[in-house]
Amino acid sequence: xxxxxxxxxxxxxxxxxxxxxxxxxxxxxxxxxxxxxxxxxxxxxxxxxxxxxxxxxxxxxxxxxxxxxxxxxxxxxxxxxxxxxxx
Amino acid sequence: xxxxxxxxxxxxxxxxxxxxxxxxxxxxxxxxxxxxxxxxxxxxxxxxxxxxxxxxxxxxxxxxxxxxxxxxxxxxxxxxxxxxxxxxxxxxxxxxxxxxxxxxxxxxxxxxxxxxxxxxxxxxxxxxxxxxxxxxxxxxxxxxxxxxxxxxxxxxxxxxxxxxxxxxxxxxxxxxxxxxxxxxxxxxxxxxxxxxxxxxxxxxxxxxxxxxxxxxxxxxxxxxxxxxxxxxxxxxxxxxxxxxxxxxxxxxxxxxxxxxxxxxxxxxxxxxxxxxxxxxxxxxxxxxxxxxxxxxxxxxxxxxxxxxxxxxxxxxxxxxxxxxxxxxxxxxxxxxxxxxxxxxxxxxxxxxxxxxxxxxxxxxxxxxxxxxxxxxxxxxxxxxxxxxxxxxxxxxxxxxxxxxxxxxxxxx
Numbered sequence: 350x351x352x353x354x355x356x357x358x359x360x361x362x363x364x365x366x367x368x369x370x371x372x373x374x375x376x377x378x379x380x381x382x383x384x385x386x387x388x389x390x391x392x393x394x395x396x397x398x399x400x401x402x403x404x405x406x407x408x409x410x411x412x413x414x415x416x417x418x419x420x421x422x423x424x425x426x427x428x429x430x431x432x433x434x435x436x
Numbered sequence: 437x438x439x440x441x442x443x444x445x446x447x448x449x450x451x452x453x454x455x456x457x458x459x460x461x462x463x464x465x466x467x468x469x470x471x472x473x474x475x476x477x478x479x480x481x482x483x484x485x486x487x488x489x490x491x492x493x494x495x496x497x498x499x500x501x502x503x504x505x506x507x508x509x510x511x512x513x514x515x516x517x518x519x520x521x522x523x524x525x526x527x528x529x530x531x532x533x534x535x536x537x538x539x540x541x542x543x544x545x546x547x548x549x550x551x552x553x554x555x556x557x558x559x560x561x562x563x564x565x566x567x568x569x570x571x572x573x574x575x576x577x578x579x580x581x582x583x584x585x586x587x588x589x590x591x592x593x594x595x596x597x598x599x600x601x602x603x604x605x606x607x608x609x610x611x612x613x614x615x616x617x618x619x620x621x622x623x624x625x626x627x628x629x630x631x632x633x634x635x636x637x638x639x640x641x642x643x644x645x646x647x648x649x650x651x652x653x654x655x656x657x658x659x660x661x662x663x664x665x666x667x668x669x670x671x672x673x674x675x676x677x678x679x680x681x682x683x684x685x686x687x688x689x690x691x692x693x694x695x696x697x698x699x700x701x702x703x704x705x706x707x708x709x710x711x712x713x714x715x716x717x718x719x720x721x722x723x724x725x726x727x728x729x730x731x732x733x734x735x736x737x738x739x740x741x742x743x744x745x746x747x748x749x750x751x752x753x754x755x756x757x758x759x760x761x762x763x764x765x766x767x768x769x770x771x772x773x774x775x776x777x778x779x780x781x782x783x784x785x786x787x788x789x790x791x792x793x794x795x796x797x798x799x800x801x802x803x804x805x806x807x808x809x810x811x812x813x814x815x816x817x818x819x820x821x822x823x824x825x826x827x828x829x830x831x832x833x834x835x836x837x838x839x840x841x842x843x844x845x846x847x848x
Binding site: 389391392 | 502506566567571574
């Protein structure tokens with residue numbers, strides 16, 4: 350599973366949506382995710398990738414794609430991200 | 437001061453979910469104590485005490501969405517389930533915009549979200565978890581049940597979460613009564629909730645050496661006032677009432693279940709666990725004075741009756757001190773014999789029993805009573821329910837730390 354799929358999975362889990370319902374262009378507002386849900390998303394991602402995500406990495410994120418863009422390098426650089434690996 | 441009545445109530449406890457099944461189970465005189473099912477087997481096996489009055493047959497998924505459950509410790513779930521029943525009974529499933537700022541919430545609790553805390557400390561200490569979920573804090577805080585009830589029904593009046601150990605919900609109801617008397621709210625959703633059945637909590641209680649052993653029949657483990665009583669059986673559950681200004685209930689043509697007429701609260705200020713006789717006695721006197729009643733006016737006492745050696749003797753002495761000759765005439769029972777000691781929720785759950793006793797004209801028994809104790813020599817309504825016309829009930833709660841709270845309700 351690639352990085353994007355993993356992030357989509359984490360978003361779906363927190364937003365209590367079916368996986369197909371969450372797309373990269375989905376905004377957190379559209380998904381009904383409030384500030385607490387967004388903190389929960391960071392926890393999911395930290396658990397998933399076993400990394401610590403600093404607050405400043407995610408300030409102002411609006412869509413799932415924003416998370417991918419902001420966190421992609423961070424998650425890849427930890428070596429823990431399964432980005433690009435065949436699922 | 438304004439008059440305050442009860443126009444709805446709801447309960448979830450081991451004997452039953454809902455007022456009618458709960459009270460009918462109490463009248464059957466059978467304890468709802470059994471081997472705990474909610475604690476993982478490998479942990480349960482390490483406990484000396486493996487019994488409790490655990491709520492069974494309750495499926496959270498039937499009451500809440502997955503998303504809601506993320507935020508709800510078991511004690512908050514119980515509070516909402518009880519509040520929902522209470523509001524429905526009061527004909528207030530939805531609060532109008534005009535009502536919302538005039539409705540407050542007071543859910544007492546001794547343990548708050550202790551299951552959430554226990555589970556997460558286990559992950560932290562035993563499993564070396566490197567991080568804990570963000571919802572731990574909103575689930576475990578002691579005011580969570582009050583907040584969740586407030587948010588769900590948009591109750592935007594005064595909201596508090598009294599935490600006075602085993603008197604928590606009695607204080608909650610008493611303070612809610614005062615809040616309406618003073619005119620600060622027209623309705624209060626008041627009661628208590630506790631879900632303390634965790635490995636950690638039971639271990640702590642084992643340390644105090646006051647828990648009843650399992651014996652051959654767990655349903656008989658809790659024996660208040662009986663000479664062979666052997667201690668507390670911990671329970672879980674919640675009860676919530678709709679307290680309402682009398683004039684508001686009249687205006688709505690609401691079904692009035694009872695009037696709250698007396699509240700007495702004080703502190704022994706003596707010992708952190710050992711109760712005094714004077715403190716509880718004085719609390720009962722305060723409640724009677726508040727109600728402008730004398731001993732002859734009380735038709736039933738719902739006792740604190742924990743079934744510890746000390747409590748039941750002290751409570752008996754206190755009742756005799758306050759009621760004098762009338763003490764021998766007044767039926768007294770401890771429904772804890774059946775629903776266990778539900779910690780901070782006990783007083784509220786017992787008030788359901790008190791109100792139903794008055795309404796139905798039948799007093800729930802003290803179950804599991806086998807032999808008289810010379811030091812507990814009053815009428816404890818042993819084992820069999822008793823038909824009686826009751827016009828007013830006094831209900832006692834005495835907490836560790838010596839914090840006493842007593843309520844008196846009467847027929848309207």
